[in-house]
Amino acid sequence: MVGCHAGGEIGNVVVGGVPPPPGASVFEQMQVLARDDSLRKLLLREPRGSVAGHANLVVPSHRSDCDAGFIIMEPTEYPPMSGSNTICVATVLLETGMVAMREPETRLRLEAPAGVIEVHATCRDGRCESVELTNVPCFADQLDAPLEVAGLGSIKVDVAFGGMWYAIADAQALGFELVPSEAGDLSRAGELIRQAAREQLSCTHPENREISGVSVVQIAEPWRGVDAVTKNAVVVAPGRLDRSATGTGLSARMAVLHARGQMRPGDKMTHASVLGSTFDGRIVEETTIGGRPAIVPAIRGSAWITGITQVFVEPTDPFPEGYVLPDTWPGGRWDQG
Numbered sequence: 001m002v003g004c005h006a007g008g009e010i011g012n013v014v015v016g017g018v019p020p021p022p023g024a025s026v027f028e029q030m031q032v033l034a035r036d037d038s039l040r041k042l043l044l045r046e047p048r049g050s051v052a053g054h055a056n057l058v059v060p061s062h063r064s065d066c067d068a069g070f071i072i073m074e075p076t077e078y079p080p081m082s083g084s085n086t087i088c089v090a091t092v093l094l095e096t097g098m099v100a101m102r103e104p105e106t107r108l109r110l111e112a113p114a115g116v117i118e119v120h121a122t123c124r125d126g127r128c129e130s131v132e133l134t135n136v137p138c139f140a141d142q143l144d145a146p147l148e149v150a151g152l153g154s155i156k157v158d159v160a161f162g163g164m165w166y167a168i169a170d171a172q173a174l175g176f177e178l179v180p181s182e183a184g185d186l187s188r189a190g191e192l193i194r195q196a197a198r199e200q201l202s203c204t205h206p207e208n209r210e211i212s213g214v215s216v217v218q219i220a221e222p223w224r225g226v227d228a229v230t231k232n233a234v235v236v237a238p239g240r241l242d243r244s245a246t247g248t249g250l251s252a253r254m255a256v257l258h259a260r261g262q263m264r265p266g267d268k269m270t271h272a273s274v275l276g277s278t279f280d281g282r283i284v285e286e287t288t289i290g291g292r293p294a295i296v297p298a299i300r301g302s303a304w305i306t307g308i309t310q311v312f313v314e315p316t317d318p319f320p321e322g323y324v325l326p327d328t329w330p331g332g333r334w335d336q337g
């Protein structure tokens with residue numbers, strides 16, 4: 001496993017030692033992996049992992065037009081797409097030589113569970129300096145949807161698909177400045193919003209009904225305009241703060257802004273995380289998906305390799321699938337296996 005992070009968010013990449021799951025597509029392979037779930041538990045739970053990490057399994061793509069596929073594993077789910085994880089996977093593939101690097105730019109195509117992702121990587125002296133990914137079509141589903149949230153009262157959220165389903169809440173209305181000292185409060189509020197959104201707001205992808213339900217919450221400051229930097233905080237289940245500016249979150253935000261007529265093809269914006277790390281976004285073009293208006297967004301960011309690890313499971317290890325304890329796993333209960 002190659003350790004990696006994009007914008008501070010851990011996105012480790014499994015490059016060997018795991019046979020590819022069966023399936024005719026990466027989405028089907030993801031479903032097989034999820035039904036078993038032992039690999040995700042092994043890598044992300046203690047004592048080998050933590051709630052703050054993600055892991056990505058590189059698999060051969062069944063598509064002749066793709067260089068590789070990858071399956072994303074997050075603390076509680078297998079999302080169809082992730083921007084920070086895609087940036088990590090592309091960086092690892094190129095810097096380890098699994099995909100040939102060409103300077104000054106390498107173009108490759110990766111099959112994520114959500115679909116094909118175009119990657120343009122800026123490379124110099126053997127280093128992948130930045131990655132721009134062209135995401136799957138993204139769209140707004142509900143604008144200013146009313147939501148009743150325990151402990152927060154009545155709020156409004158935008159529901160949008162950015163490769164994952166997002167509920168986007170107004171940081172200003174919730175009293176947040178989006179600074180590091182608020183990380184705990186942001187995480188708790190975001191998880192309450194996520195739980196409420198899953199119960200009260202339905203959302204289903206028009207071309208894949210198995211991609212449904214709000215997975216992630218973005219708490220965002222009011223938009224500062226085209227070419228400007230806007231802060232946001234994304235809360236990942238089970239209630240912890242994404243360290244990066246979040247590529248799918250930026251895609252969902254641009255889809256909402258486009259639906260409101262505030263962004264058009266060619267427009268750019270930057271999202272900053274609570275840490276201050278940034279991803280740049282632009283609207284490549286307008287499109288439709290399932291008969292509804294959508295955009296094709298592109299996200300640019302950078303990743304850094306942090307190490308190389310061999311992960312073992314001894315036959316006598318009492319925790320072959322890890323464990324969860326509530327002191328480190330938000331809202332968790334003791335769970336072993």
